Amino acid sequence: MNYSLNTFRAIAALFVVLIHVSAIYFELGYNDFLNYFIYRNLFEIAVPIFFAATGYLLNDKIHYYKEQMIDYNVVEFRKISSKLAFDMAKKYLFYYLFVSIIYIVFEYYLYLTDRLYLDLDRWNIFLERLSIERFLNGTIGGVHLWFLTGLVVVLLILGFLLRLGVTPGVIFVIVLPLYLLNLEEYWTLTKIDKIIADEGLFLPLLCVAIGMFVRDLKLVKRAIYWYSAFISLFAFVCVKYYVPSKFDSILLMLSLYCFGLIFSTYKNVGKNIKIFQSFSFWGLYLYLYHLIFLRIYNKGLLYFYQYHYKTTKYYDEVWYLPLAIVVSILGPILLAFAMDLFKKSSKNKAILSKILSSLSFILYIFTATILLTSGLYYGNKFKESTKIEAPTMEEYYFGQEHLTGTVSKNTTKVYVLKNGEIVRRGVIVKNRKFKIYVKDLIATNKSTVEIMVQNERGKAIKGNLNINTWSDGILSNVKQTENTTIGKGSNGVKKIELYSNKKLVRTVPIQKDNTFKIYIGDLKKRKGQKFIMIPVSIDNKYGKLHKFTIE
Structure with a gap:
């Protein structure tokens, strides 16, 4: 048994978990979090080690069957070698299909809980992942599952090559220059490389070839490998x-080759560390399922912080990262342990198996039930408390000073946006009324202004402001007293021009309530004198004239 291989796979599995746990800091822009790009680059060795370990184990099985053959036959040996590669490809294809279905169902579950807790409808995003392209490139269930499709394609290729009698050494010699040429981004090779998502086809092909090649080498222990x-x-x-640069991965492949030499010659590394040896069974569960437990952890915290109006972000808490690591590791291990106990049927462990496996599954069911039932219980209440609608705005005419309207329940802020940026904040008073001074923001009746309302959870709704212009500019309720004329102008009227004998004799501004008052005592000369009043808009358009005569 190769204990070193188990040790390296255990470390690689932990690295994969750390990649995904720490990714939240990169996604949120905290790129300087503990020098993220330094330790993230260190973790890059993880997936290549998994690929190389698969190649090593495949060739190890081939050597085992070769040693068992009594009468060595080249044709038969090729068939056996090819069959081993194809059988391994079938196994990983089953893993890919089965785990992808689990992740799709899980994503649908998160879609439902997001609607309940966050009032977010991500249905289109959910449907986007269900594409033929994502199924073929290995990301339909999760981005990390490309590892499985990569292995399936690589093992199928190796199966055909082994059937033709190509040795691991020759495979390595063929694949290495193809990998290097692909780094130069030759069009044909790049197109082939994109068959597999993320790291492409040639990376897993080279890593598996390295694993097979080092298994064939007959070497002695040397410190230079370390x-x-x-x-x-x-x-x-x-x-x-x-x-x-695009060539820095050559150093990574050199490191992988040297690690391959280590677990090919130093076969007892970590032999006495039981937890590392246990990872030979837990490692695959850890790689495949850790994201489910990590996302349950993140979503649970997000829902809790949102519902309880927490001002801090859950990922800023000092306990978040270590607890996320524990949950992401412990969850898949418990799942693997439970599945293993179900498979065992020995009498002396039957009761213990039932108890431990039952407790494990109760833990999973309890976690899902807490999220679902609490979502159903608080969902409507939460949705009602976060519901926000576009404001009802009163008619706004070009030239008015204030925009007024009414906001819906739960609205706490109202803003005016111009060119997509907030330029003014309104005040919400009793009965959810608001009033915002906008005259200086609207230069013409073609100005683009938006109104945005927001609730206390930050959810916002935008709406365009319709700027009305007058149709006629009508004067109404016009009355004459001894020396004055009073009346009211329609919306949009800025001033009144008074004419006598076709000459402009007076200009009077309109009041805030659209009323006007014109003194004409000094203009009266004779009985029967005629005057004309014309309303004028802010953009100097003339409305319907109004005539009156001095009696």
């Missing part, structure tokens, strides 16, 4: 951090 492995790995981290 030095070379770690020096090249840290050189990769530094080069990618300080002077990144």
